[in-house]
Amino acid sequence: MIQGTASDVGKSLLVAGLCRAYARRGLQVRPFKAQNMSNNAAVTADSDAAPDPDGQQPHGERPQGEIGRAQALQARACGVPPSIHMNPVLLKPQTNVGSQVVLRGRSLGNCPARTYHQMRQGMMPAILDSFERTCAEADLVLVEGAGSGAEVYLRQCDITNMYFAERAEVPVVIVGDLDKGGTMASLVGTWLLLDQADRDRVVGYLVNKFRGDFSLFEPACATITEHTGWPFLGVVRWFEGAHRLPAEDSLALERPAETSGGTVNIAIPRLSRVANFDDLDPLAAEPAVNLRWIQPGQPIPATTDVIILPGSKATRADLETLRREGWDIDILAHVRRGGRVLGLCAGFQMLGRVVRDPDGIEGPPGETPGLGLLEIETTIGGDKRLLELDAQDRHSGCRLTGYEMHMGRTTGAGLEHPWLALDAAGRTRPEGAVSADGRVMGGYVHGIFASDAFRAHWLEQIGARAAQIDFEARIEAALDALADHCEANLDLDALLALAR
Incomplete structure (x- = not known):
């Protein structure tokens, strides 16, 4: 399980790169995220919706589902079709305090945040069932956390981070974002906030989005490990090709890269x-x-x-x-x-x-x-x-x-x-x-x-006039480049050995 110290630390992209890298090694790989919050979604061929009594949907169409765009991209990186079981709970924000709740591809309607917090533990059996179905197809499942795993005030109703890791018995790797700054404080702060059982579930940490001379940051890694006891598993340098892949949420639009020179x-x-x-x-x-x-x-x-x-x-x-x-x-x-x-x-x-x-x-x-x-x-x-x-x-x-x-x-x-x-x-x-x-x-x-x-x-x-761009091939090339980037920056054999 890949958890982060905050939102937008690069979890989704990192999981996509690891999915493609391990799939290229011949493993059957699947992504999983118990709950995603995003208005960027993708349609799946499978659905949990019941068909009409006569077996026909409007226009002769069969029911289909939806999941977060990030998990659909990760499925593509694995070379498999997206499935509702890869992201069983999808929240699509409609107001500042409410979201449409999608359970296994089927909309349950709009729900205020406080009401959803009370109901989501009841979704855990469906989430664990989807996880088991995903595991049954795979040699390796890469689980993505949501936001920060150290929001301990949410622990009693958590279905995505440490409570899921406990129920599913998966080891956790924590990812910090060096581009944002405060990486040492966020990683040590995560350790301070977690209880001992959750600390023990963490098998190490990664530093993501690094630019420059990493030797200058190495003393910080020593300090992080000294305070937490967590081993340092590697640094992932800044990936320049990220803009060639679909962004997960609208945070990406707050720092848009405008194009110029066109007609x-x-x-x-x-x-x-x-x-x-x-x-x-x-x-x-x-x-x-x-x-x-x-x-x-x-x-x-x-x-x-x-x-x-x-x-x-x-x-x-x-x-x-x-x-x-x-x-x-x-x-x-x-x-x-x-x-x-x-x-x-x-x-x-x-x-x-x-x-x-x-x-x-x-x-x-x-x-x-x-x-x-x-x-x-x-x-x-x-x-x-x-x-x-x-x-x-x-x-x-x-x-x-x-x-x-x-x-x-x-x-x-x-x-x-x-x-x-x-x-x-x-x-x-x-x-x-x-x-x-x-x-x-x-x-x-x-x-x-x-x-x-x-x-x-x-x-x-x-x-x-359009250029001669094969857009789908462009996405595939970007996923391959991301996988190459993961191979060059991380010890994938050591990471795989931590999975169980």
């Missing part, structure tokens, strides 16, 4: 509940594209060619974010100047006349006016639609892969002019909507720009 400017407002923002990674990889995340307090530049409204876990709340930041005014002015706007999933819903949430699924019940740029209306409700997509778009002639993940149902005259015409399994269905002038469009499909031919087609429409 087309794309702006994305940084919504408060932004979700599945890795949709934009393939565009960021294109040299012809200058991609910029607009932070709160910043206007959308008048030089923008395309504004993209990304996914969100709380559509109505983020419509209010648009208005509070004045971005709605910027968007409408951009359209009047002849600019283009694209909405993805919740962003698509925001482009319509109104978003209704009569049952209070994403927040207080009510309705919120949309931007009015498409003749559509959305009602939040019904079963969550989780669907992996592999189809051909008849409009562009391009093959598309991606997924749908939403609860809203959209209606209106705008749907008579769909963005896409998806042809799969012998049937064609329309998807999304396009305005009469063709400059405002949107739909529910996530991951659409990872399809190279479609991305090139879309860029050509907005006046840019």
